Structures are given as structure tokens and as C-alpha cells.
Amino acid sequence: MAHMVFGAVPVLAVVLTGLFAGLFLTFSIAVMPGLARAGDRAMVESMQWINRAILNPVFALVFVGAPVAVLGTVVLFFAAGAYTAVLWSGVGLAALVAVLAITFAVNVPRNNALDAAGPVERTGDVAAVRAAFEPVWVRWNHVRTLLSVAALVCCAVALSLY
Numbered sequence: 001m002a003h004m005v006f007g008a009v010p011v012l013a014v015v016l017t018g019l020f021a022g023l024f025l026t027f028s029i030a031v032m033p034g035l036a037r038a039g040d041r042a043m044v045e046s047m048q049w050i051n052r053a054i055l056n057p058v059f060a061l062v063f064v065g066a067p068v069a070v071l072g073t074v075v076l077f078f079a080a081g082a083y084t085a086v087l088w089s090g091v092g093l094a095a096l097v098a099v100l101a102i103t104f105a106v107n108v109p110r111n112n113a114l115d116a117a118g119p120v121e122r123t124g125d126v127a128a129v130r131a132a133f134e135p136v137w138v139r140w141n142h143v144r145t146l147l148s149v150a151a152l153v154c155c156a157v158a159l160s161l162y
Contacts, residue, residue: 021148092154
């Protein structure tokens with residue numbers, strides 16, 4: 001049983017971290033560039049709907065599950081005396097924690113402000129709402145993407161070393 005846990009948790013950490021990174025990458029390379037081509041009303045309204053739709057159990061599983069699984073991997077590797085794998089997993093965990101910090105400090109407040117602007121048909125200056133949201137949100141999403149991919153690489157290297 002212990003062998004199965006030692007095998008499954010690091011693999012789960014890699015899979016969930018890959019999904020975590022893929023989510024941010026998708027926004028960086030497809031969603032936001034696509035919305036950048038849309039008019040102000042379409043962009044603001046689309047992001048409002050996306051921000052509501054993303055709050056679902058699958059997102060929660062990936063968003064919370066990735067760092068938890070990586071933390072579990074750090075603990076398991078430490079218990080096994082696989083200290084090089086601990087180091088790689090620890091760096092991966094630190095990158096994921098940085099992503100969470102950025103998300104809650106930068107992206108979520110912008111999502112909330114976008115939602116607080118209300119329906120676009122009742123928003124006075126949709127262009128101003130967009131301008132307050134888009135550049136900073138996109139810039140920090142790119143940072144989240146890079147950190148998430150780095151976390152994925154670290155977790156994969158740790159798994160390969162174990």
C-alpha cells in the first residue's frame with residue numbers, strides 16, 4: 001500500500017500541475033489574445049461570464065489539488081530520504097504558492113472589479129473598465145503561466161529522480 005501511495009502521489013502532482021499550468025497557458029495564448037481582438041463590450045462581458053463559469057468543482061480540484069499534491073510529494077520524498085527530489089518538488093511547490101499569491105493579490109481583485117462594474121449595458125464607460133482590467137491581468141497571467149510551467153518541470157524532474 002505504501003508503495004502505491006509513493007508512486008501515485010508524485011504522478012498525481014505532475015498531472016495536476018500540468019493541468020494547472022495548462023489553464024494559465026490557455027488564457028495566455030488563446031483566450032486573452034482572442035478577447036484582445038474583441039470590442040470593449042464583448043471583452044468585458046465575456047470575461048465576466050468566464051470568471052463566473054470557472055468557479056466550478058473541476059477548477060477547484062486542479063487549483064487546490066496541484067499545490068496539495070506537490071506538498072504531499074515533498075513530504076513523501078523527504079520520508080523516503082530522496083532529498084534531491086525533495087529539493088525539486090520544493091521549488092515546484094514554491095512556484096505554485098507564488099502563483100496562488102499572484103492570483104489572490106492581482107487577478108482575483110481585477111476579476112471582482114470587473115464583476116462589480118455590472119452588466120455592460122448598464123456600465124457607463126466600458127472602455128475604462130476594460131483598461132483598468134486587461135493590461136495588468138494579462139501581464140500577471142503571463143507570470144502565472146511561466147511559474148506554473150516551471151513548477152511542472154520541477155515536479156517532473158523530481159519524479160524522474162525518485
